[in-house]
Amino acid sequence: MSTRSETIIETHQLVKSFGGVQATDKVDFALKEGELRCVIGPNGAGKSTFFKLLTGQIIPTSGKILFAGQDVTGLPSHKIARLGVGIKNQKPDVFDGLLVRENLWLAAQFAHDKAGAEHQVDKVIDRLQLGSLAHRLVGELAHGQRQWVEIGMVMAREPRLILLDEPSAGMSQDERVRTADLLKELNRTTTIVVVEHDMQFIKRIADIVTVFHRGAILREAHVDVVLKDPEVRNVYLGRTEVV
Amino acid sequence: MDSLMIYIYQVAFSFSILVLISLGLALIFGMMKVINLAQGEFLMLGAYFCVLFSNMGLPLWITVPLAGLAVGAFGVVVERTVIQFLYGRVLDTLLATWGISLFMIGIITTIAGPQSHSVSVDVGRISVGGLAVPGYSAIIIAGAVVMLAGTYAIWRYTNLGLIVRGTMQNPEMSRALGTNTSLIYMFTFGFGSALTGLAGALLVPLFGASPTMGALYISKAFIAVISGGPWPLIGTISASGLYGGIDGVISYLYSPVLGEICVLLVAIGMLRLLPEGITGHMRKGI
Amino acid sequence: MLGYLFRDFRRPASERPSIVWWVFVALLAATLVYLPHQLGLAGLMDLSVIFVLALLALSMSFLWGYIGMLSFGQTVFFGMGGYVYAVAAMNWGTTTLPFLLGILLPMAFAVLLGFFMIYGRLSDIYFSVMTLVLTLILNKAMRATSGSQFVVGDVRLNGQNGIPGVPPLQVPWNPTVTLFIDHVYYLSGAILILVYVGLRLLLTTPFGRIMVGVRENEKRIELLGYNSRRYKLVAFVLSGGLAGLSGTLFAIWGNFVAPEMFGLGRAAEVIIWVIVGGKATLIGPIVGVGLIQYLTTWLGMQGVGQVTLILGMILIIFVLLFKEGLVPTVGNLLVRVLGVKSNDAAKKRDHK
Numbered sequence: 001m002s003t004r005s006e007t008i009i010e011t012h013q014l015v016k017s018f019g020g021v022q023a024t025d026k027v028d029f030a031l032k033e034g035e036l037r038c039v040i041g042p043n044g045a046g047k048s049t050f051f052k053l054l055t056g057q058i059i060p061t062s063g064k065i066l067f068a069g070q071d072v073t074g075l076p077s078h079k080i081a082r083l084g085v086g087i088k089n090q091k092p093d094v095f096d097g098l099l100v101r102e103n104l105w106l107a108a109q110f111a112h113d114k115a116g117a118e119h120q121v122d123k124v125i126d127r128l129q130l131g132s133l134a135h136r137l138v139g140e141l142a143h144g145q146r147q148w149v150e151i152g153m154v155m156a157r158e159p160r161l162i163l164l165d166e167p168s169a170g171m172s173q174d175e176r177v178r179t180a181d182l183l184k185e186l187n188r189t190t191t192i193v194v195v196e197h198d199m200q201f202i203k204r205i206a207d208i209v210t211v212f213h214r215g216a217i218l219r220e221a222h223v224d225v226v227l228k229d230p231e232v233r234n235v236y237l238g239r240t241e242v243v
Numbered sequence: 244m245d246s247l248m249i250y251i252y253q254v255a256f257s258f259s260i261l262v263l264i265s266l267g268l269a270l271i272f273g274m275m276k277v278i279n280l281a282q283g284e285f286l287m288l289g290a291y292f293c294v295l296f297s298n299m300g301l302p303l304w305i306t307v308p309l310a311g312l313a314v315g316a317f318g319v320v321v322e323r324t325v326i327q328f329l330y331g332r333v334l335d336t337l338l339a340t341w342g343i344s345l346f347m348i349g350i351i352t353t354i355a356g357p358q359s360h361s362v363s364v365d366v367g368r369i370s371v372g373g374l375a376v377p378g379y380s381a382i383i384i385a386g387a388v389v390m391l392a393g394t395y396a397i398w399r400y401t402n403l404g405l406i407v408r409g410t411m412q413n414p415e416m417s418r419a420l421g422t423n424t425s426l427i428y429m430f431t432f433g434f435g436s437a438l439t440g441l442a443g444a445l446l447v448p449l450f451g452a453s454p455t456m457g458a459l460y461i462s463k464a465f466i467a468v469i470s471g472g473p474w475p476l477i478g479t480i481s482a483s484g485l486y487g488g489i490d491g492v493i494s495y496l497y498s499p500v501l502g503e504i505c506v507l508l509v510a511i512g513m514l515r516l517l518p519e520g521i522t523g524h525m526r527k528g529i
Numbered sequence: 530m531l532g533y534l535f536r537d538f539r540r541p542a543s544e545r546p547s548i549v550w551w552v553f554v555a556l557l558a559a560t561l562v563y564l565p566h567q568l569g570l571a572g573l574m575d576l577s578v579i580f581v582l583a584l585l586a587l588s589m590s591f592l593w594g595y596i597g598m599l600s601f602g603q604t605v606f607f608g609m610g611g612y613v614y615a616v617a618a619m620n621w622g623t624t625t626l627p628f629l630l631g632i633l634l635p636m637a638f639a640v641l642l643g644f645f646m647i648y649g650r651l652s653d654i655y656f657s658v659m660t661l662v663l664t665l666i667l668n669k670a671m672r673a674t675s676g677s678q679f680v681v682g683d684v685r686l687n688g689q690n691g692i693p694g695v696p697p698l699q700v701p702w703n704p705t706v707t708l709f710i711d712h713v714y715y716l717s718g719a720i721l722i723l724v725y726v727g728l729r730l731l732l733t734t735p736f737g738r739i740m741v742g743v744r745e746n747e748k749r750i751e752l753l754g755y756n757s758r759r760y761k762l763v764a765f766v767l768s769g770g771l772a773g774l775s776g777t778l779f780a781i782w783g784n785f786v787a788p789e790m791f792g793l794g795r796a797a798e799v800i801i802w803v804i805v806g807g808k809a810t811l812i813g814p815i816v817g818v819g820l821i822q823y824l825t826t827w828l829g830m831q832g833v834g835q836v837t838l839i840l841g842m843i844l845i846i847f848v849l850l851f852k853e854g855l856v857p858t859v860g861n862l863l864v865r866v867l868g869v870k871s872n873d874a875a876k877k878r879d880h881k
Contacts, residue, residue, distance in 0.1 A: 018526075019526040093749050095749065098742070105543075105738065110753060110754050280661070334599050337654065352835055469655050511642075515645045515646075
């Protein structure tokens with residue numbers, strides 16, 4: 001288990017500015033392989049921008065991104081994905097005109113041969129209990145179901161690092177619990193970073209929490225410590241009763 | 244010295260033609276991300292109105308603005324009957340405006356016949372660096388400058404211009420503030436069409452009017468608008484400057500066809516570097 | 530049965546086509562063989578050109594329907610294929626190599642264009658308009674070649690007038706035998722059916738499925754690790770080759786090439802065929818070519834001078850009201866009338 005202590009992703013002084021506005025401001029972030037990290041912060045704190053930078057969807061203005069020790073700054077997103085980074089974006093980002101099965105297949109076939117891909121699709125469908133939806137068009141599904149399909153696609157790729165941007169948004173309480181359990185299970189083999197707003201969800205899964213504020217990291221500590229931190233409560237939570 | 248004058252004239256003339264044929268298109272594109280593939284036929288319609296009014300005995304300085312108004316009204320009709328149903332469906336607007344283009348060629352041929360018409364304006368010839376050029380070129384150059392300045396003034400100094408610019412930058416916000424964006428789009432489409440009709444009318448004394456004349460202009464107009472990018476005025480001026488320079492010099496030295504091919508090659512190369520056009524990365528503009 | 534067939538037309542699935550579809554293809558082939566017994570040579574010529582132009586329509590709908598790229602410039606490759614064949618065949622006196630060049634050179638040109646436009650990440654609308662501009666300017670350039678200085682080998686390009694007397698295709702293993710009208714009919718019909726089947730089966734391959742993924746969500750495809758630009762380039766080059774093949778066959782069919790092959794009118798026709806038939810289907814564009822060719826001939830006989838006017842109206846009406854095209858619209862109607870069960874049930878049955 002020596003690999004589990006290796007740093008899988010780190011950023012150095014990562015800056016992205018949009019016309020003078022710093023969406024992320026000199027972010028130094030590091031994550032050990034095997035961690036499950038939650039990222040919280042108010043709207044506009046730069047969390048989604050940070051995820052997009054990590055996956056090559058946008059190019060940083062300055063700074064550096066290292067994945068497993070390799071400099072990936074400025075690489076196109078498909079190359080970063082091939083190194084083993086999977087992402088679920090904030091809005092469901094799926095193939096609406098294709099069947100659930102076809103969606104998963106597109107994710108699975110990348111890392112597998114023909115038979116392996118089909119097997120992998122079956123495995124993911126079983127695990128997410130999507131069997132009854134397998135031959136439906138994804139565009140016809142409810143929001144929460146589409147979130148599941150997207151999570152399924154990320155799983156089917158079997159990446160080393162999974163980034164999830166608000167995976168439980170639009171889900172029922174029951175679905176949220178299932179998602180949280182799923183993430184914990186996935187975390188046995190995969191490193192995960194989750195952006196979330198739902199405190200119940202975070203408490204259920206988190207260990208270390210990183211707080212973003214105005215494009216920079218404000219705090220990084222154990223979930224219980226962070227939630228009691230007066231400054232965090234001030235900028236993010238505002239009302240104490242949320243906790 | 245003489246040859247320098249000739250080059251300056253050639254470039255200024257090509258620049259002006261490009262501005263005339265593409266400004267209306269650029270405004271519509273910048274405002275609502277619609278590329279009107281019937282742009283050439285809107286020019287053609289302006290030219291025909293010019294011929295029609297001239298045959299009624301009106302002088303050119305009246306026929307040209309009248310033709311602009313008439314084409315602007317036609318543009319409003321097109322926007323209300325076709326374009327307004329296709330906002331947000333970018334590729335469908337291309338297809339529908341192509342249909343409009345075919346329709347217009349067909350209907351003008353039916354009404355006025357396939358032959359070419361012309362209006363003669365005698366303003367003599369002027370000498371540029373020892374070369375005698377049609378005096379009318381000066382009117383073309385002046386027309387382009389007036390069109391740019393007028394558009395800038397309306398945009399910059401009128402309330403309507405402010406509303407239009409606001410809608411262009413953030414349609415949702417404008418709607419939330421109570422602007423009827425649908426009307427603004429209609430107005431912009433009409434205004435762009437009027438500029439195009441004006442240009443078509445201005446060009447009649449040089450190139451005449453015929454049903455298929457649009458095809459002569461559109462390739463350059465599309466290249467100018469795409470290379471110019473989202474900001475209509477800066478985009479049109481910079482793209483027209485670039486391609487007017489190339490086209491003017493090469494056309495004068497070799498042939499107009501070669502000039503156009505060079506424009507295309509430069510455009511393809513440039514779009515490789517700046518896929519969103521010259522003004523694609525500008526966050527502020529006009 | 531018809532219902533299943535129409536569903537397959539409407540939304541070709543990534544699964545292998547059903548037996549019903551194969552029966553349909555066999556029927557098409559049988560009709561192709563049977564028709565010459567019914568039609569005279571003039572009828573065969575009319576049908577042949579529909580087959581040839583259907584290949585051009587397929588080159589566009591394949592690109593648009595499968596991977597989501599709307600290219601107005603398919604006529605560039607079409608004209609290029611025709612001219613390459615004409616010039617090469619007239620210079621060399623042999624036709625096999627020119628036939629292949631008529632496909633390969635347009636593909637090479639597509640690689641070059643793709644490097645600039647696809648790898649430059651041009652947006653969809655810019656890509657469409659630039660391909661249109663390309664067609665316009667090449668047409669103009671070809672028209673300007675009437676002077677005697679525009680010669681390739683021994684062949685004058687002749688500008689506006691085109692090149693007459695393009696040699697007929699020789700049998701590769703026996704150059705003394707050349708193809709006559711009925712042979713051209715069989716050849717173009719067979720190629721059309723092969724291309725149709727080939728494009729349909731392409732959808733069942735990983736490449737085909739990934740193409741469809743690019744159409745549905747290019748960003749997601751990239752985030753899964755696929756280089757979407759490579760798929761777009763390959764699709765563009767394939768469709769260029771297909772259009773080149775169509776142009777080559779067109780030159781062989783008419784023994785003639787002219788700048789109209791690149792023209793705005795032809796480019797508009799291709800769009801109309803595909804829109805009317807149904808862009809996301811493969812059978813639609815073929816139906817579209819047949820219908821529009823028939824309509825224009827009929828209008829001509831009725832003495833309607835301005836066919837353009839009517840074509841323009843058809844284009845506007847289809848974009849506004851029948852976006853999917855005829856084949857899917859009629860297909861949906863038939864599926865409803867025939868009462869075929871929902872997608873799920875049908876799928877399950879297909880699997881058995």
